Amino acid sequence: MQTSASSNLWTRLIAGERGTQVFLALLLTVGVAVPILHLAFPEGSSLHLSTYTVTLIGKYMTYALLAIAVDLVWGYCGILSLGHAAFFALGGYAMGMYLMRQIGTRGVYGDLVLPDFMVFLNWKELPWFWYGFDMFWFAAVMVVIVPGLLALAFGWLAFRSRVTGVYLSIITQALTYALMLAFFRNDMGFGGNNGLTDFKEIVGADINASGTRVALFLASALALALGYLACRYITLSRAGRVVQAIRDAESRTRFIGYRVESYKLWVFAFSAVLAGIAGALYVPQVGIINPSEFQPINSIEVVIWVAVGGRGTLYGAVAGAVLVNYAKTYFTAALPELWLYALGTMFVIVTLFLPRGVVGLADRLTPRQRVEQAVTA
Amino acid sequence: MNASTSLRNGWQKVFGAGAKSERPPPGDTSHGTILYLEDISVSFDGFKALNALTLYIDAGELRCIIGPNGAGKTTMMDVITGKTRPDAGSAWFGQNTDLLTLTEPQIAEAGIGRKFQKPTVFEQHTVMENLELAVAGNKAIWSTLASPLDSRQRTHIEEVLETVCLQDRRDMRAGMLSHGQKQWLEIGMLLAQQPQLLLVDEPVAGMTPQEVERTAELLLSLAGKHSVMVVEHDMDFVRSIARKVTVLHEGHVLAEGSIDEVQNDPRVVEVYLGE
Numbered sequence: 188m189q190t191s192a193s194s195n196l197w198t199r200l201i202a203g204e205r206g207t208q209v210f211l212a213l214l215l216t217v218g219v220a221v222p223i224l225h226l227a228f229p230e231g232s233s234l235h236l237s238t239y240t241v242t243l244i245g246k247y248m249t250y251a252l253l254a255i256a257v258d259l260v261w262g263y264c265g266i267l268s269l270g271h272a273a274f275f276a277l278g279g280y281a282m283g284m285y286l287m288r289q290i291g292t293r294g295v296y297g298d299l300v301l302p303d304f305m306v307f308l309n310w311k312e313l314p315w316f317w318y319g320f321d322m323f324w325f326a327a328v329m330v331v332i333v334p335g336l337l338a339l340a341f342g343w344l345a346f347r348s349r350v351t352g353v354y355l356s357i358i359t360q361a362l363t364y365a366l367m368l369a370f371f372r373n374d375m376g377f378g379g380n381n382g383l384t385d386f387k388e389i390v391g392a393d394i395n396a397s398g399t400r401v402a403l404f405l406a407s408a409l410a411l412a413l414g415y416l417a418c419r420y421i422t423l424s425r426a427g428r429v430v431q432a433i434r435d436a437e438s439r440t441r442f443i444g445y446r447v448e449s450y451k452l453w454v455f456a457f458s459a460v461l462a463g464i465a466g467a468l469y470v471p472q473v474g475i476i477n478p479s480e481f482q483p484i485n486s487i488e489v490v491i492w493v494a495v496g497g498r499g500t501l502y503g504a505v506a507g508a509v510l511v512n513y514a515k516t517y518f519t520a521a522l523p524e525l526w527l528y529a530l531g532t533m534f535v536i537v538t539l540f541l542p543r544g545v546v547g548l549a550d551r552l553t554p555r556q557r558v559e560q561a562v563t564a
Numbered sequence: 565m566n567a568s569t570s571l572r573n574g575w576q577k578v579f580g581a582g583a584k585s586e587r588p589p590p591g592d593t594s595h596g597t598i599l600y601l602e603d604i605s606v607s608f609d610g611f612k613a614l615n616a617l618t619l620y621i622d623a624g625e626l627r628c629i630i631g632p633n634g635a636g637k638t639t640m641m642d643v644i645t646g647k648t649r650p651d652a653g654s655a656w657f658g659q660n661t662d663l664l665t666l667t668e669p670q671i672a673e674a675g676i677g678r679k680f681q682k683p684t685v686f687e688q689h690t691v692m693e694n695l696e697l698a699v700a701g702n703k704a705i706w707s708t709l710a711s712p713l714d715s716r717q718r719t720h721i722e723e724v725l726e727t728v729c730l731q732d733r734r735d736m737r738a739g740m741l742s743h744g745q746k747q748w749l750e751i752g753m754l755l756a757q758q759p760q761l762l763l764v765d766e767p768v769a770g771m772t773p774q775e776v777e778r779t780a781e782l783l784l785s786l787a788g789k790h791s792v793m794v795v796e797h798d799m800d801f802v803r804s805i806a807r808k809v810t811v812l813h814e815g816h817v818l819a820e821g822s823i824d825e826v827q828n829d830p831r832v833v834e835v836y837l838g839e
Binding site for chain 1: 645668669672673677678680684686687688689693696697698703704705708709710711712713753757
């Protein structure tokens with residue numbers, strides 16, 4: 188009985204959707220191949236993958252998780268959040284605070300307790316909100332709780348007042364902008380302009396070692412897979428259909444007896460938690476977190492990834508995050524001054540010609556889909 | 565209302581906490597009346613949409629509401645369903661439920677369903693999913709997230725599909741249905757909610773004569789089990805279904821009675837000819 192129920196769930200989540208199958212198969216392939224190519228082949232071998240590449244792919248995976256989070260609120264629930272990078276950055280800061288406290292006496296000033304920037308500011312004591320961050324489990328809990336609580340508080344105020352559409356988008360921008368200004372201040376106690384950096388180790392392992400990089404890469408892949416399946420479960424449940432009904436006809440959904448605000452709030456908070464986890468995995472891989480992560484443009488970029496990939500599909504968000512970021516990596520190296528123009532052009536083209544994004548285009552080009560369309564047309 | 569209760573209400577509304585205990589009871593119809601509207605007034609920027617409207621609907625009754633444009637028909641439905649709060653008056657569902665203290669979803673849960681003038685089904689969802697969204701049951705997020713429909717709900721959906729003749733369209737996206745079928749689907753969604761009182765706004769607008777006939781049969785078959793309030797312009801249709809007709813004019817009741825009484829009432833004739 189138990190096994191049939193769980194296999195049933197498995198079938199529901201995986202079977203019946205080509206995109207999900209392709210995505211999970213690719214993720215598994217990358218998750219297995221990248222560590223092998225990095226660890227099993229010596230440097231100089233043509234099959235060797237550098238630490239830089241492993242970290243780059245790991246970083247893309249955390250972006251993909253952030254994109255899924257945005258797709259859940261935007262593509263399924265119709266809440267265009269232009270502030271999701273704030274939740275990502277908060278998760279990143281929680282992890283960064285743990286990493287700072289792991290530095291200990293290896294910092295420039297060699298203070299056992301105080302991070303370098305506090306010594307530099309002539310602080311004598313650790314501020315209360317840094318307590319507990321010397322323990323990994325505490326930081327891990329904060330990664331979930333801080334973005335989650337902020338989203339609950341923000342969502343409670345916004346959804347209860349029935350703030351929707353473009354107004355909601357604007358106040359989410361204001362939220363991330365306000366946080367950016369706050370974190371820029373040295374007095375806040377988060378390292379001001381420079382943020383948190385110069386990390387040494389994570390759970391006792393050297394943060395720059397090959398093995399640690401592979402472990403972080405695998406953790407990102409696992410988080411992406413689990414986050415994806417969780418979102419897929421939500422969107423396939425009855426609650427998922429309610430959420431989509433809210434997107435399509437909010438007041439109608441209210442009239443058939445659903446507490447629309449409550450649904451929006453929980454979806455928003457869950458999405459913020461996913462974004463926070465993504466941020467926490469991002470920081471140890473890139474080695475720094477600073478207030479520029481709160482920049483309004485970052486949140487807008489995430490929305491562009493989702494639009495380019497194709498919203499309301501989840502795997503489209505992943506495709507968009509990887510494609511746009513690969514393009515960004517390429518452009519900012521080859522033609523740095525053209526990157527923003529390229530991003531803008533991409534967004535305009537997708538909006539005008541590919542309303543369902545690149546995955547929508549891929550669907551249209553597969554023969555199976557064409558037959559279906561001919562039948563329904 | 566003091567600050568702490570208003571905060572708690574806001575909390576419940578948004579977080580869905582305590583959803584069970586705050587569910588309003590169904591309308592108590594032991595006195596034979598399901599809806600009491602008394603001295604209801606609503607004004608928008610000085611325009612009196614409803615002017616001391618008093619109206620009672622009996623349990624199991626099929627009532628038609630007619631009246632020229634601007635008579636206040638839609639505003640009245642808005643008041644009953646909690647969309648508009650009146651400036652004065654009282655609205656009771658049965659003897660025990662004060663509608664003016666409830667939110668829209670609470671009123672829906674208490675047992676009042678509404679069909680809008682323009683068919684508003686969820687176009688991206690299939691016919692089946694539309695009914696599934698509407699079906700009576702626990703609509704809190706934890707329930708819809710964790711559990712599929714139970715067998716009683718599924719049986720009920722099958723019955724509704726049959727009642728509105730959409731069995732062979734069950735997996736079709738609602739957006740692909742014809743206009744008449746959308747209207748029926750919406751009536752089906754109402755039935756799936758198992759309401760005691762159905763508010764039906766212009767059900768036959770834009771329907772073919774055959775569809776109008778089927779809709780009349782459908783509404784007649786519902787009366788008795790449910791109380792039905794129909795707002796309609798089409799006098800032939802009203803004649804074919806109505807036992808009792810209420811004429812609204814300038815926000816209050818002008819006349820009430822059988823269709824023949826009403827049509828011969830000089831005041832009604834004046835209102836309609838004067839238009």
